[in-house]
Amino acid sequence: MGVTQLKGEGLVAALDIGTSKVAAIIAEADTVAAAKVLGVGTSFHRGLHRGEITDADAVAKAVMEAAIKAERMAQTAMPPAIVGIPGSFCSSFTARGSAAIKRPGHRIHAADVERALDAAAAMAIPPGRRIVDKLIHTYLLDGQRITESPIGLAGRRLEIDVQFITAPLTALAELVKCLGQAGVQVDGVAVQCLATARMVLAPSQIELGVVLVDLGAGQTDIAVFRNGQLDTLACLPVGTDNLARDLSAGLGIFIEQAEQLVRELGCTAALKSLADYCLEEDSPRKVLFENMQIDLREYNDVFMARAEEIWQLVQNHISREGTGGSLPAGVRLVGGGALVPGMAALGEQLLGMPIDAALPEKLKSLPEACQSPAYAAAVALAEDRAKSLIELQTVSTSKSASLDVLWQKVRGWLKS
Ligand SMILES: Nc1ncnc2c1ncn2[C@@H]1O[C@H](COP(=O)(O)OP(=O)(O)OP(=O)(O)O)[C@@H](O)[C@H]1O
Ligand SMILES: [Mg+2]
Incomplete structure (x- = not known):
């Protein structure tokens, strides 16, 4: 791709191909920080539906763009990348x-x-x-x-x-083919929400019982940990895109306007002051938002029906699947959906357990534009790969031999 200068060994790369965006990370494996992020690139696309590639050209183009941006920031070529796969696979x-x-x-x-x-x-x-x-x-x-x-x-x-x-294998092969089209070498795949869980959940939380929820644009990944172990893994076919699509249909507005409403208004319960948006004193239901006249009651009905459904599906999964038992450490929420105003608070109310939607610590060192829970999966994938590189270097008597073994194994999975 654009940059040819190489920084030497210990570089790792990760790709999170989400429904709304591709995020590419280039990082250095570092014994203190695990993955020291050198470059981040993002590109928005519409080539994925429920985790499956529906428009390979659109995905390949987005991957290429994101990789080039990450390379420019990192000032190094992107090494073969670890690619995240959704729980739906x-x-x-x-x-x-x-x-x-x-x-x-x-x-x-x-x-x-x-x-x-x-x-x-x-x-x-x-x-x-x-x-x-x-x-x-x-x-x-x-x-x-x-x-x-x-x-x-x-x-x-x-x-x-x-x-x-x-x-x-078929889905993995399609992914590898699409990334080949983008000029990206794949060195392995990893389950996104498990990598994220390893990065954001403390061992003590896993021991107590905890749920990781990655609320994305198109899907909601869930990993439930009970008694120190992974209990269940699920991928619900709903995300914040459903909120926007419902609002677009229900209020008769463009999808882009609906997406903006989701991002900025979210659950109306979270609005600080409805009066800030009111058009007329005697008609507090009508609000003016970015030149759109919104009937607040209609907005609220449409938004809350879907938002409650998303949390209800999460609740159903937590209470019906797996071995049962309490989850005292509550829910750790990541993904762009964690930023939708009021979404976490609504989940707390409906699930009756604490939801931590704070920005994961590791993301605080990213460039400001990327300090978002939407980047949790991409950074976690890079961190996972960096940790396994460091482990291999520590454990092995012959560093280069063990790395060769790792790469051979991973290439083997993808070829067979
Ligand atoms: N700053 C923000 N404020 C409010 N909402 C936001 C913000 N940033 C992102 N979002 C919401 O998060 C969504 C994107 O989330 P995310 O990037 O986690 O999805 P994705 O990884 O592309 O998709 P998926 O994981 O479902 O395949 C956006 O569509 C938007 O609704
Ligand atoms: Mg995602």
Whole structure:
């Protein structure tokens, strides 16, 4: 792409291809900050519906634009990128894998953990799907459950219970083809909301029970954690675009005007002073907004019906799916929908649990224009990749050899 200068090893890139925008991140893997963001690029498009590519040219063009912008800011070429996939692609299964430790002293090495994980993965991958993420539930060393990493401990048999997340090969292949069209090399895929969960949720929250909600333009990703583990993953086919489409149809206004209303008025309950918008004193229902005359009651009826439905669907998922049990750490809300005025407060009311919609700490170091929860997924993907690079460098005796293994594995997924 535009910039050819290279900054050397340790660069990572991430792409979040959302319904409303593509966000590209270039970052440096850094042992202190994990991913030190060097460049961010955004491009808006309409080539995706419910996570599926409906207009490959539009997506490819948006990816190219976002990547070029990120390259300009980072002053470096974009390395092969990790690409986020929505929860709608994903399903999961749990398996146990084991590895015998035969070396003298029987100390567990990182390679033994890999062997046990490979054994678990080999057992049960559903046809036509690929593993895209994994979450380790339990380690057993000679039959004894251990809570932390077994590396360095001694034992003769290591077993691991692991939850694998899979995605359909056809969808992955289409994604890779579309990115190839944009001139972007793909080095792996990751489940967006799991990467985001790893970045924004504290281990103590996961232990207590917590829900991550990524409220985007077209979809709402949900990850529920109970008893320290991922309990359920879901992707609801609704987002803030539904609010705008309903307002456009209900009030007879252009979609762009409706989108602006969603962003600026949101839930009318959140309006600071309705009087600021009133046209006539005796007609407080009519408000003037950017030269649009809005009937506030109509607006409120249309907006609230959809906003309540979105939270109701989240609630249904939380209460009906999974193992049940309380979620004392509440909800962590990210995605652009977290910025819609009053949306988080409405969710708190309807779900009856606290919702934290604050800007994730990691995003505070981004350029001001990108300091938004809408960038949580893109930054989290970069952070995830940076962390695995750092881990590999720390664990491995031969850095370049282990990186080669990682890249070979990832390329292998995508080719097969
Ligand atoms: N500053 C803002 N104020 C209010 N609302 C905002 C703001 N920025 C974004 N939004 C809302 O968030 C939406 C975009 O959210 P986001 O960027 O998370 O979606 P996406 O990742 O493109 O889509 P998806 O994840 O659903 O595929 C916008 O359509 C808008 O409704
Ligand atoms: Mg998104």
